[in-house]
Amino acid sequence: MKPAPFRYHRARDVEGATALLAELSDEAKVIAGGQSLVAMMNFRLARPGHLVDITGLRELDHLGVGADGGLRIGALTTHHTVETAPADRLGAGFGVIRDAMRWIGHLPIRTRGTVGGSLAHADATAEWCLLALLLDAELVAHGPRGRRHIPAGEFFFGYYTTALDPDEILVEIVFPRPAPHAALTEFAERRGDFAIVSAAVDLAVDGGDIHGGRVALGGVDAMPVRVPAAEAVLADGGSFRDCAEVAASAVDPPSDGGGSADYRKHLIRNLIERACEEAMSR
C-alpha cells in the first residue's frame, strides 16, 4: 500500500528538530533510516501528519571509544556501519556489539536502519534494546529542555514505548565499559526474521574463572528483561546449563504465533547455554 499524506520537514540541526517536534506535538514522527516506520506507514498502521527527517544531522553519525573507555555510538549510525567498523574504532572488548549486527534483518535493512531508530522504536525483540539492557548502556536524549542521560534499565516501558518525550530525540548511546566475554544469540524460523527468543550474556571472567555475569532475554516480555535468578547461578559458580534452566523457569513468556510458552522456554534453555559458551570462548 501507499502511505497516507504527510508533510515533510528536513531538520538542519538537533535544536531545530526538537523545536519542530515541540511545535507539532504528537502529530509528528521522527524519521531516520525508516526501516520500521516506512513499512508501518505503507500499511497505514502509522499515519503521522508530519515527518521530521533527521538523516541530514551528520553529527549524529559517529562511533568511537572515548577517553573513559566507553563506546559512544551516534544515533544515526547504521547497523551496517557498526557491523563493518574497523577494530580500532570499535575498541577491544566490544566485539559482542559488532557480532550482534548480523542478526538484524538483512543486509539492505542494515545499510539504512539506525541504532537510534531501533532503540526509539523499541521492538521487544530488537537486538539493540537487548544489548543496551545487558551492557548497562546510557541513552542520551535531547529535547527543548536540554540533554538527559537515561539508563537502559529505565528506558523501555513496554511494547514500542520508551522514556522519550514526544519532543525529544535520541542522539547517542553510550556503552560504559568493555564486555570482552559477552555474546548475543537468537532463534528465528528464517534468517533475518524477528527473533522468537533472543538471549545475551555478559560474563565476569578473571583468570579463566567466572565470578558472575548478566543475563538478558528478548521475546519473553513486552521489552527485554534481565534474569536475576539466572545471574545468581553464575555468581554462585553454577554451570551454564543450570543458569539456562533457572532462566527458563524464572520467566513467563507469552504463547502466540511465534511459538508457545513451552517452546520459548525450550529456546531459552538452549540459547542461554549457547550464549554462555560463545561468551566464554571469546
Next chain:
Amino acid sequence: MNDTTGLGDDVQLITLDVNGTSHEVITAPRRTLVDVLRHDLGLTGTHVGCEHGICGACTVLVDGLPARACLMFAAQAEGARIATVESLADSGTGTGTGELSDLQRAFTAHHGLQCGFCTPGFLMLAQGFLAERPEATKEDIREVVAANLCRCTGYQTIVEAIDACATARRSQRAAGAEEDSCN
C-alpha cells in the same frame, strides 16, 4: 523543506542522482523512492513487490549499498547516488552497446531466474554485496540472498550465478595483478 515549490503543501521539488544523471522531480512527500523511479523517471526495471521491506524486489543501490527503495521516501534520497538495474548493462547510459554485465550474464548462464520478477532486486543486491565483499564465499552468498524472495528458482541457481560471477572477477583480478607484476 516543505512547500519550497510554492505549489502547495503537498508538493516538493527534489533533485535525484540516478545512474549518474541528475533529475529534478516535483512530487508529493509520501512518494517512495521506488514509485518515483518507476512513475516519474520511467525506470521500470526496479520492481515493486510487498511495499514493506520483506521481498526485496525493489532493491537498488544507495551510495553503493543495497537498500529497499520501498522503505525510503524519495526526498530522503536527495544527495545520494542511486543506482538501479538499468545501470548494469552497457546500455545503461544510453550510449553503450547494450551488452549485459558479467553479473547479468552469470544469471543467464546459470538459469538464475524463471519468471524474472525478483531478478532486478537480486542483481542489485549481489552487485552491492560483491562490491563490498569480493572475497565472499558461497556460504556468505547463501546468507545474503535470504534478504530477497524468489518463488521460482529455489535459490540454488541464484547462488551459483552470484558465486560464478564472484569467482570470475577474482580470477580476472589475479590475472591482472600477475600481468602488472610482469610489466
